[in-house]
Amino acid sequence: MSDSYDVVVIGAGPGGYVAAIRAAQLGFKTLCVEKWLNDEGKTSLGGTCLNVGCIPSKALLDSSHKYHEARDDYALHGITHNDIAIDVKAMVARKDAIVSQLTGGIAGLFKANGVELAEGSAKVLAGKKVEITAHDGSVKVVDATSIIIASGSSPVNIPPAPLFEDIVLDSTGALKIDETPKRLGVIGGGVIGLEMASIWNRLGTEVVVIEAMDDFLAMMDGQVAKEARKLLKKQGLDIRTGALVTGTEVDADKREVTVTYKDAKGVQTEVFDKLIVAVGRRPHTENLLAADAGVKLDERGFIFVNDFCETEMPGIYAIGDVVRGPMLAHKSSEEGIVAVERIAGKKAQMNYDCIPSVIYTHPEIAAVGKTEEQLKAAGDAYKVGVFPFAASGRAMAANETAGFVKILADEETDRVLGAHIIGPSAADLIQQVVIAMEFGSSAEDLGMIVFGHPTLSEAVHEAALAVDGHAIHIA
Ligand code: FAD
Numbered sequence: 292m293s294d295s296y297d298v299v300v301i302g303a304g305p306g307g308y309v310a311a312i313r314a315a316q317l318g319f320k321t322l323c324v325e326k327w328l329n330d331e332g333k334t335s336l337g338g339t340c341l342n343v344g345c346i347p348s349k350a351l352l353d354s355s356h357k358y359h360e361a362r363d364d365y366a367l368h369g370i371t372h373n374d375i376a377i378d379v380k381a382m383v384a385r386k387d388a389i390v391s392q393l394t395g396g397i398a399g400l401f402k403a404n405g406v407e408l409a410e411g412s413a414k415v416l417a418g419k420k421v422e423i424t425a426h427d428g429s430v431k432v433v434d435a436t437s438i439i440i441a442s443g444s445s446p447v448n449i450p451p452a453p454l455f456e457d458i459v460l461d462s463t464g465a466l467k468i469d470e471t472p473k474r475l476g477v478i479g480g481g482v483i484g485l486e487m488a489s490i491w492n493r494l495g496t497e498v499v500v501i502e503a504m505d506d507f508l509a510m511m512d513g514q515v516a517k518e519a520r521k522l523l524k525k526q527g528l529d530i531r532t533g534a535l536v537t538g539t540e541v542d543a544d545k546r547e548v549t550v551t552y553k554d555a556k557g558v559q560t561e562v563f564d565k566l567i568v569a570v571g572r573r574p575h576t577e578n579l580l581a582a583d584a585g586v587k588l589d590e591r592g593f594i595f596v597n598d599f600c601e602t603e604m605p606g607i608y609a610i611g612d613v614v615r616g617p618m619l620a621h622k623s624s625e626e627g628i629v630a631v632e633r634i635a636g637k638k639a640q641m642n643y644d645c646i647p648s649v650i651y652t653h654p655e656i657a658a659v660g661k662t663e664e665q666l667k668a669a670g671d672a673y674k675v676g677v678f679p680f681a682a683s684g685r686a687m688a689a690n691e692t693a694g695f696v697k698i699l700a701d702e703e704t705d706r707v708l709g710a711h712i713i714g715p716s717a718a719d720l721i722q723q724v725v726i727a728m729e730f731g732s733s734a735e736d737l738g739m740i741v742f743g744h745p746t747l748s749e750a751v752h753e754a755a756l757a758v759d760g761h762a763i764h765i766a
Contacts, residue, residue: 292322292407292409292423292431292433293320293322293407293433294433294434295433295434295435295436296320296321296322296407296433296434296435296436297319297320297321297435297436297437298310298311298314298319298320298321298322298435298436298437298438298439298631298634299321299322299323299324299413299433299435299437299438299439300321300322300324300438300439300441301323301324301415301421301438301439301441301442301579302323302324302325302338302440302441302442302443302611303323303325303327303336303337303397303408304338304339304340304341304441304443304611304612304620304623305337305338305340305341305345305611305620305621305623305624305627306338306441306443306610306611306612306623306624306627307323307325307338307439307441307610307611307627308323308336308337308338308397308400308401309623309624309627309628310439310441310610310627310628310630311323311401311404311406311439312400312401312404312406313627313628313631313632314406314439314631314634315404315405315406316404317631317632317635319437319631319634319635321405321407322406322407322408322409322433322435323401323407323408323409324408324409324410324411324412324421324423325408325409325410326410326411326412326413326426327342328426329342329391334408334410335394336394336397336398336401336408337390337393337394337397338441338443339443339444339445340620340623341390341393341394341397342390342394343462343463343466344462344620345620346389346390346393347386347387347389347390347466348462348466348483348486348487348490348651349651350385350386350389350390351382351383351386351466351490352486352489352490352651352653354382354385354386355377355382355489355490355491355493356493356653358375358493358494359493359494359653361375364690367690368690377471377494379470379471379494380469380470383467383468383469386466409423409431410425410426411423411425411426412424412578413579414578414579414580414581415438415440415579415580415581415584415586416432416581416583416584417583417584417585418434419434419435419436419437419438419604419606419607420432420433420434420435421433421435421438422581436606437606437607437608437634438606438607438608439608439609439610439627439630439631439634440579440586440594440602440607440609440610440613441609441610441611441613441623442574442575442576442579443574443575443611443613443623444572444573444574444575444613444618445572445573445575446461446462446463446569446571446572446573447571447572447573448568449536449568451536451537451538451539451551452478452536452539452550452566452568453539454568455541455543455548456543458541458543458546458547458564458565458566459539459541459548459565459566459568460565460566460567460568461567461569462483462487462567462569464567465487465567465569468491468565471491471494471495471496472496472563472564472565473496473497473564474496474497474498474499474562474563474564474565475488475491475496475497475498475499475563475564475565475566475567476498476501476548476550476563476565476566476567477498477499477500477501477566477567478501478536478550478566478567478568478569478570479500479501479502479569479570479571480500480502480504480507480508480530480532481502481508481569481571482648482650483569484500484502484567484570485500485523485528485650485652486650486651486652487567487569488500488528488567489523489526489528489652489653492527492528493526497527497529498527498528499529499531499561499563500528500529500530500531501531501534501536501550501552501561502531502532502533502534503533503534503535503536504532504533505532505533506532507519507520507530507532508520508650511656511658511711512658512662512663512664512697512709512711513662513663513664514663514677514711515656515658515697515711515712515713518694518695519650519652519656519713522654522693522694522713523652526653531552531554533555534552534553534554534559535552535553535554536550536551536552537551537552537553537558538550538551539551539566546564547562547563548562548563548564548565548566549561549562550562550563550566572612572618573592574591574592574593574594574612574613575612575613576588576592576594576613584604584607585602585603585604585607586602586603586604586607587602587603589615591615593613593614593615594609594613594614595614596608596609596610596614596615598640598641599629599630599633599640599641600614600626600629600630600641601630601633606634608630608633608634610623610626610627610629610630611626611627614626616643616646617646617648619646619648621646621647622646625641626641629641642729644660644728645659645660645725645728645729646659647659647718647721647722647725649717649718649721651718654691654693654694654713654714654715654717655712655713655714655715655716655717655718656712656713656717657711657712657713657717657718657720657721658709658711658712658721659709659710659721659724659725659728660699660707660708660709660710660724660728661699661708661709662699662709662711663675663697663699663709666699666708666709671701671702671708672702672703673699673700673701673702673708674699674700674701674702674705674734674758674759675697675699675700675757675758676697676698676700676734676753676754676755676756676757676758676759676762677695677696677697677698677754677757678695678696678750678751678753678754678756678757678764678765679692679694679695679750679765680692680693680694680695680696680714680715680747680750681693682753682764682765683745683747683749683750683753683764684744684749685746685747685749686714686715686747688745689715689747691714691715691747693713694712694713694714694715695712695714695750695754696710696711696712696714696720696750696751696753696754697710697711697754698710698724698734698737698751698754698755698757698758699711700733700734700758704733705734705735705758705759706731706732706733707724707727707728707732707733707734707755710724710728710751710754712750712751714747714750716747720747720748720750720751723748723751724737734756734758734759735755735758735759737751737752738752738755738758738759740752753765
């Protein structure tokens, strides 16, 4: 390790590793510091996303979906089979193999791009110095011209439900469950809670989701949230809203946990053999900043940054889950690019109105821009176009007719303000509207584009046409 670098990046999650690679591509002498150790005690790059987040959860979601389809849907296509079974340990091993392949891949990208890696914990000191404590306890201080903090977030624990061995788990522990629980409780009906609930529901577990808020998926468009609740209920998920967990009691001998919660009807109890606590994540700032480093936190504990991710200390940037905004991998990565390009004197900026978000249930739920409720609350005049997948030939061919595409456009200018999709491949379809919105597209523009046939994308086209009542395939 040298004594000084142009750019020191703290954290090698999707924010930090992308920033480090771009910094090296732009010719900066770049060091990335990462403290993550995997279960074998080896440094693992990729942060939450690759190790215990986006990728492992999607690996399990995809495996469980395939099992579910084979069990429940193949017969419809004329495919029959005997003795369909799931080997959960093999499913988890596949997930682990994908994680190690991808995390190892980042190490390869660092080498190829000339990013230097320091294994250990970093702390920002005054005068843009970074103290690095290696896992063996040795300490080295390096000078940085610029620093990018990408230290991410960790799961929130709540006092009524402390983690306990393999019975009460956070999202990280939940990814290690290697046999199908009989009865699973999930505290939190948000993105992570619903993804975890879906994995096990598909494998035959009885799943109860306990959500404190009265509204289900309150952050999503109301029409989409209503449809999601209906479809998930049909799949067997027992979703209880307005249910505030007040306590848990683990019986270690029986390997079960009793959860007490309060809802409109009073105090309720439920017994589960596993309980997942998925109530949110908090920014990771412990032992990260010396008091005189000049970097301030906001009132919610996130590192305070301006629109270009620069902290109050010039030359020190912070990106991703540790700063305001949605906790999403692609938001972290893009902020990493913005920060590095700003350091390089470019005018990069981020469009926070065009960040897609997805819940990988089946069907997927995806959104970008404003919801109908937000437009109403702001008093903005808008038009709505909705197209159901039930009217899509491609969706019918795939037996994926649940859900719809909804597009919101400005009443006067016709500019697309938001899109909300629940349905097959919603995660990929939403990206079409994201691109359109980035180019300032009107609903009419989207309606005039030629979409291939037969594709699920045609539902986006038809929803755009529906904004002015011109959809072709709705009676
Ligand atoms: P992180 O990925 O948290 O990385 C931060 C890194 O910094 C870590 O490796 C940490 O070890 C390191 N670090 C922290 N402090 C220090 C220090 N002092 N010194 C050195 N290193 C340090 N997002 C999506 O967009 N799509 C999804 O499908 C999705 N699914 C998810 C599923 C689950 C179960 C979870 C938990 C999260 C999911 N997310 C998803 C969220 C996504 O993982 C995060 O938004 C993303 O990882 C944030 O990236 P980041 O780089 O800001 O932080």
